[in-house]
Every structure is written in structure tokens, then in C-alpha cells.
Amino acid sequence: MADQQISTPPAELADAVAGVLPGARADLEALVRIPSIWADPAHAEDTRRSAEAVAALARDAGAASVEILSAEEGAPAVVAHWPAPAGSPTVMLYAHHDVQPTGGDELWASTPFEPTERDGRLYGRGAADDKAGVMTHLAALRAYGGTPPVGVTLFVEGEEESGSPTLTALLAEHRDALTADVIVIADAANPAVDTPALTTSLRGLVDVVVEVSMLERPVHSGVYGGPVGDALTALCRTLATLHDDKGEVAVPGLVRGSSDAPEPDESTYRADAGLLDGVELLGTGSIPERVNRKPAVAVLGIDAPAVAEASNVLLPRARAMVSMRLAPGQDAKDARRALAEHLERNVPWGAHVTTAPGSGGAEPFTLSATGEVYDHARAAFSSAYGTAAVETGIGGSIPFIAEFARAFPGAAVLVTGVGDPASRWHGIDESLHLEMFGKGVLAETLLLRRLAGGA
Known part of the structure; x- marks a missing residue:
């Protein structure tokens, strides 16, 4: 790609964005205080309260119409409209207002649902994923005084963290209300706080539940141990075959790709991941290749007695959930079959084995970031950040x-966001870099003007 010409943002737009940022931050903090964990039935009412809060913010930002919708008893989603001026396109601005569970409130440095600023970052569950995306959209609309230069449909989903199970039905039922020429999805991240990115690839995901059986019933380890093995040890040996000595995934037949994305500083990457001293990175190739363009396997859980409850018996059976991330270009069904067959082939000692699909699943996805819309996006983001925008991948899966x-x-899909590697999405002490949030709002404000033909 040719070097990008980075322009200076128009002063009136930069000033308008600067003027709305304090209010946007205050409203973001108010949203973070709502524990909208749709996956937990105990927080269903909180999620509805979160949707109502987003709807009220959309009305205050000048929306001509605002609805709270759901499909098949799914979570509440907010759809708001700003009519298109004559001859201008309609842009859908997507984000989600539901959040992940905290993972243990006691593990956080500050209360998860009480936003707290430290060292230029705002800490709280949802501060980055994805209530920052919600407020990025609303702040850009506020910068235009509620009359953007293009038509806008704001679509804020309420069950993304649960895998968007009713999204297909919602899109089908309200297709006319959601149709757009450009779709801007604010649910991704940048490789660094000063480097804007357009996400052009996502890994897929499959899960396999494997169960190993060796005995009809538990038996005394002193009487039978030695000649008779136990299922948990057999399962451990099976799981150990999923990687080679370098940590590369050893399942045959999987797609592997390459990446020319910039290499992050390894020490920073290790710190962001929370790796302990001396622990090696797995696999080979660049970090972007390993994270975005190659498969990865992890054992997410094992059914076995807890250490405190263990007794001197040989376990008759043991079960594990194995999760595999898929490189772009991989067919998910083929990958699940390859994983299951690998596990079945590598069970030792004649142990019996069964495999079954887990609940997780998503096809990998690739976007071709070519054409006028993507050129406008690169120009807008580069101008806002003062740094050339890059194309990058995401190691996770976003099925929607x-x-x-x-x-x-027919719509051009742009995947952006205001997270960075230190945001710890889904993790303990999730946070948003506040200066980057401001740049993200400016980038989207510039993008709307460029899409209207006012570059």
C-alpha cells in the first residue's frame, strides 16, 4: 500500500469534538455503572435498564426515532435513526451495551462497576468493551449537533457477549429499518494507543468435548494401580499431543497464514498478557501471525475431582473441553472434524474415547479493505490519530x-474500535485509554463528513 497522506483535521470539527468529550465521558461512566450482564439471568433487568439509558442518550443526540427491539425473547437492542440529507448515504453505527461477567469482583484493583481513572485510563467492566463504542458513536453525532451530514442508523445490540443468538432473527425482522450503505462496527481494537487500525480478518472458533473411559467403576489405586491405568492420566496424555515441542498446534490439515502487520514490542506484549517471568511464548513466526493468522488450541476445562475432594481411587472416566481458534480461510466444520479425529487417534492404552461438538462455533472472516469507503476510512483515522492507519486482524471471533x-x-463493512492491548477485554481490570477514546471520536466524526462528500 502506498504511503498515506495524513491531513490535519478541520479546526471546526476538532473543536466540536473537544467540546463534546467531557459529556461523553460522563455518560460513559454512567453506562459503566449499569451491570448489563445479559448472560446472567440475575442481570436481565440491568440489561433492560442499560438499553433504556442508551435510548435516552440517542434521543438527546437528536435522533428522529428511537426504538428498543428484541427478537425471540432475546436481549433488548436500541435502534435510532437520523434521516439522510438528500443524496447522502446511510451509515449504520454498531456497538453493544451488554458486558462480560467480572470474573471475580475481589480480583479487581477497583470496583468493576464504579468507573475509576488511573494514569489516563478509565477502569471498569464495559469501559472499553463495548460501552466506549456506544459513546464513540453518540459523541460523533453530538459533534454535529445532532444533524450529521449522512443518514445514520444507530444499532446497539444487547447480547453480543452471549454470541448474538437472536441477531439473525432481529436482522430479518427489521431489515428495512437497518439497511445501510456503510456499516461501522465499533467493537475491535488498535495495535497501540497511537496507531489506528481497520480490522480486516478474524479467527474462527470451534469446541470439542472429549471423554476418555477406562473402567466400569472407580477401583482402589493400591489394589489395582500399576497394571490398571486411570482415565484422567490417559486424558492428560491425549491433550498433550495437541502441541509440538515449540508450542505449535499439532492437529494436521489446518489452514495457516502469514501477516505483514507490525510486530509489537515483545516485553510490552508479555506485560499486557500477564505472562510470568521465564514463561515462553508458544509457536513460531511473528506475534501478529500467531495471534491472527494461525490456529491456536486451549483446554478450557476438565471434569475431574477437585484436589481437596480426591481419594485413592483410579478414575473410570474423564472429560475435557478443547477450544480451537481458526485461521482465516479455514472451514469451521473441517476444523472441528480434524480436532476430533486427532483426539480420537491419540488416546493411549486402548482407552475408549468419544468426542462431541461443544457449544462454541464461528467461521473465520476476512474483509477486503478496498474501494472508496475504505480509502475515506484510512484518511479519516490517519488524520485523527496523526499516524497512518494499518490493517490488522483479531485473534478472537466476532460472529455477528x-x-x-x-x-x-451491498454494504461496505468497517471494523474499528477504541480498545488497545492493555484494555484487557473480558479480563480483570478492563480499561479504556481516554486520549485514544478522544481520537476515536474525532476519527468517526471525520469519517462521516468524508462519506458525505465533504472530505
Whole structure:
């Protein structure tokens, strides 16, 4: 790609964004205080309260119409409209207002649902993922005084962290209200706080539950141990075959790709991940290749007695959940089959084995970031950040992106966001870099103007 010409943002837009940021931050903090964990039935009412808060913010930002919708008893989603001026396109601005569980409130340095600033970052569950995305959209609309230069449909989902199970039905039922020429998805991250990114690839995901059986019933380890093995040890030996000595995934037949994305500083990457001193990084190739373009396998859980409850018996059976991330270009069904067959082939000592699909699943996805819309996006983001925008991948899976591409095949899909590697999405002490948040708002404000033809 040719070097990008980085322009200076128009002063009036930069000033307008600066003027709305304090209010946007205050409203973000108010949203973070709502524990909208849709995956937990105990927080269903909180999620509804979160949707109502987003709807009220959309009305205050000048929306001509605002609705709270759901499909098939799914979570409440907010859809708001700003009519398109004559001859201008309609842009859908997507984010989600539901959040992950905290993972243990006592593990956080500050209360998860009480936003707290430390060293230029705002800490709290949802501060980055994805209530920052919600407020990025609303702040850009406020910068235009509620009359953006393009038509806008704000779509804020309420069950993304649960895998968007009713999104297909919602899109089908309200297709006319959601149709757009451009879709901007604010649910991704930048490789660094000063480097804007357009996400062009996502890994897929499959899960396999493997169960190993060796005995009809538990037996005394002193009487039978030695000649008779136990299922948990057999399962451990099976799981150990998933990687080679370098940590590369050893399942045959999987797609592997390459990446020219910039290499992060390894010490920073290790610190962001929380790796202990001396622990090696797995695999080979650049870090972007390992994170975004190659498969990865992890054992997410094992059914076995807890140490405190263990007794001197040989276990008759043991079970594990194995999760595999898939490189772009991989077919998810083929990958799940390859993983299951690998596990079945590598069970030792004649132990019996069964495999079954787990609950997780998503196809990998790739965007071709070519054309006028993407050129406008690169120019807008580069101008806002003062640094050339890059194309990058995400190691995780966002199934709804492919859903949007299928539902609206004529729309250009832009995947952006205001997270960074230190944001710890889904983790303990999730946070938002506040200066980057401001740049993200400016970038989207510039993008809307460029899409209207006012570059």
C-alpha cells in the first residue's frame, strides 16, 4: 500500500469534538455503572435498564426515532435513526451495551462497576468493551449537533457477549429499518494507543468435548494401580499431543497464514498478557501471525475431582473441553472434524474415547479493505490519530460481523474500535485509554463528513 497522506483535521470539527468529550465521558461512566450482564439471568433487568439509558442518550443526540427491539425473547437492542440529507448515504453505527461477567469482583484493583481513572485510563467492566463504542458513536453525532451530514442508523445490540443468538432473527425482522450503505462496527481494537487500525480478518472458533473411559467403576489405586491405568492420566496424555515441542498446534490439515502487520514490542506484549517471568511464548513466526493468522488450541476445562475432594481411587472416566481458534480461510466444520479425529487417534492404552461438538462455533472472516469507503476510512483515522492507519486482524471471533455481511451484501463493512492491548477485554481490570477514546471520536466524526462528500 502506498504511503498515506495524513491531513490535519478541520479546526471546526476538532473543536466540536473537544467540546463534546467531557459529556461523553460522563455518560460513559454512567453506562459503566449499569451491570448489563445479559448472560446472567440475575442481570436481565440491568440489561433492560442499560438499553433504556442508551435510548435516552440517542434521543438527546437528536435522533428522529428511537426504538428498543428484541427478537425471540432475546436481549433488548436500541435502534435510532437520523434521516439522510438528500443524496447522502446511510451509515449504520454498531456497538453493544451488554458486558462480560467480572470474573471475580475481589480480583479487581477497583470496583468493576464504579468507573475509576488511573494514569489516563478509565477502569471498569464495559469501559472499553463495548460501552466506549456506544459513546464513540453518540459523541460523533453530538459533534454535529445532532444533524450529521449522512443518514445514520444507530444499532446497539444487547447480547453480543452471549454470541448474538437472536441477531439473525432481529436482522430479518427489521431489515428495512437497518439497511445501510456503510456499516461501522465499533467493537475491535488498535495495535497501540497511537496507531489506528481497520480490522480486516478474524479467527474462527470451534469446541470439542472429549471423554476418555477406562473402567466400569472407580477401583482402589493400591489394589489395582500399576497394571490398571486411570482415565484422567490417559486424558492428560491425549491433550498433550495437541502441541509440538515449540508450542505449535499439532492437529494436521489446518489452514495457516502469514501477516505483514507490525510486530509489537515483545516485553510490552508479555506485560499486557500477564505472562510470568521465564514463561515462553508458544509457536513460531511473528506475534501478529500467531495471534491472527494461525490456529491456536486451549483446554478450557476438565471434569475431574477437585484436589481437596480426591481419594485413592483410579478414575473410570474423564472429560475435557478443547477450544480451537481458526485461521482465516479455514472451514469451521473441517476444523472441528480434524480436532476430533486427532483426539480420537491419540488416546493411549486402548482407552475408549468419544468426542462431541461443544457449544462454541464461528467461521473465520476476512474483509477486503478496498474501494472508496475504505480509502475515506484510512484518511479519516490517519488524520485523527496523526499516524497512518494499518490493517490488522483479531485473534478472537466476532460472529455477528459475518452475519451483517450476509444480511447486507451491498454494504461496505468497517471494523474499528477504541480498545488497545492493555484494555484487557473480558479480563480483570478492563480499561479504556481516554486520549485514544478522544481520537476515536474525532476519527468517526471525520469519517462521516468524508462519506458525505465533504472530505
